[in-house]
Amino acid sequence: MSEATDAPRRAPAGSGGDLVIPAVGAAFAAYYLWTVWDLSWEAKADGLVVGLVLLVLIALLVARVGLAVAAGRARLGLDALVRPVRPQLTRLALLAAILAFILTLGSLGFTLGVFLFMCAAMLILGVRSPGALVGVAAGVALSGWLLFILFLDTRFPRGPIEQLLARLF
């Protein structure tokens, strides 16, 4: 019942999208086996067993997709991953905001970094009200500061806001 209605957003059986995870898996298994090849048997036994089983399973899936494509029941395309285009651009923008947050965390510090990231993420997702943007972002940043910096004293990078708050508290 429910699975039938899943169809519109899932890759059609045997489509190219189905092969992305196996491709990643096969590349990773090959890399893993390459790194353990010259090691003692104790160090590579697990990787050999798991990696080879994974490669066999991937081969079975590739064969299944190949047969489906040959029979005309499936086609090789990445529609499930790249369409519709607009939400994919939003996702890429969100990922860029996350990466920018992580990369600038050292210089901006935790609180300012979280504040700016929250503002950016909400802007990307369509929030336009300045009050909501600043209010939610400031609330999250200050909650994080309270929990992670003040109470748990974690080693998050300290920036200008932390230095200012440290003088006050």
Place this chain on the structure above:
Amino acid sequence: MLGWDPALLGELFLRSLGLWWIILPAILLGIVVGAVPGFNAQNTLVILLPLTLSMDVERALVFMAAMYCATHLGGGIPAILVNIPGTGGAAATTIDGYAMARKGQAQQALVLSFVASVLGGLITSVAVVVFLPYLALMAFYLRSVEMVVVMLFGLTLIAVIAAKDLLKGLIAGFLGLLIGAVGTDHIYSTPRATFGFLELYDGVPLVPALIGLFAISEALEMVEEEALLGDAGLQRVRQGGWADTVEGLRISLQRWWHIVWTGFVGLAIGIIPGAGASIAAFVAYQQSRMYSKTPQLYGTGHPDGVIAPESANNGVTSGTLVPLMAIGVPGGSTAAVMMIVLQYHGVVLGPRLFIESPHLAYGVFVSMVVAYILMIFTILPLARYMARVTLIPTQYLAPLILGFTIVGAFAPREYVFDMGLAVVFGVLGYIARRTGYHVTAILIGIILGPLFEVYLIRALRISQGDPRILFSSAIGNVLWVLLALSLALPLWRERRQRSGKGPAGAAEAPGAGSPAQRGKSAERSRG
């Protein structure tokens, strides 16, 4: 000789009840810690070591036991509300719990989860007190050979349950196992597949993997929707009053037997050192579906699909402490931290503990009973308010999830690298969701990976590298047969369905595809 005395147990119960002022804060802390991905009982107990080491041993034990139980309950809350399990043990709860939330039944799902957790934990704790001498023997029968098969069996069950497509489920599970094998090996400490990162020498950290696979990928999925709920669901949650809590309570109590037996599944698996709540929850879910008269409803927001994993993951709590108290072997990482605290206080664990300090040996389980009783009164009234999280528009909810969880990825090891790792897993999880590879199977593989290697290498070293040792034990061979059957059965059902002999949809596994999709489909099926 292990044995028990009713008078002693009565006295212990009253003593534990008298420590309510320690238990209640521990419960509240445990629920919060369990609900926040990145924190769990183990790392919180490590943070709180200065506190527990300075306490009297009995109070420290009561505090740790209560918090441990509460974290297992707390893990189900975000699993139901936003499809992000707070702990690995709540991963199976997402399947039906989130589907219920997407139908506007979050309050009911939370109540089901709370009652199942509390009753499952309570009953199994009582059972442990009564049957402790016999339960302790179970851990002796499972050695490295059997544990290798148990791990593979668990992974196979998850692949069968979580993914619609068995082959994709197995690929996801084995990919997870291989990711779990990254890091230095256990004998010579040689780095393997670390991509040159020192941060991966200890293996792939679980918290960034969990956060990436579940939280980041879920937030990326939400982008296309304005709200988690459809109009009917929104209306239902807005109008939801105490009646939904009462209804959830009624449904749970109606299924008391279901709670009991799935709790015992958790207990049995919890006793096996290393198996843990993740496997227990999935095995209970699979068993629940197998014996259900309506297996086709699992994955669409079925109450039994919430009850089974939640009862089982709380059944595990008392189970993991059985080998610790009875033979001095911790059943899991949290039990290991508890062992450190007990040893610091000079407590010698093992059979002698029951003779020399029965108030401690049995006291821990009695305090769990008391904690569970107090827990239900603490948590149940909150379900109504927690359910309102599902009303938050996704343009706020997705950034909130991202903000809190990416920061949470930093917390356990305090490496900025782990935040980047969470993003990598987020992208992997997103691709997996879109193409029908279940993220849960990947996560459980990552959790089991290091354990699987430990047991595999131990078995192979005993046999000096001869793989035939894996088929040398009677219990192990029975488990191999069960594993083969669990692989063959879905294929057989599928063939039967194709030939039109089986019940429509009966063998259809839930959970594949995006969770958003599951919710939508559940919404439609309800309509």
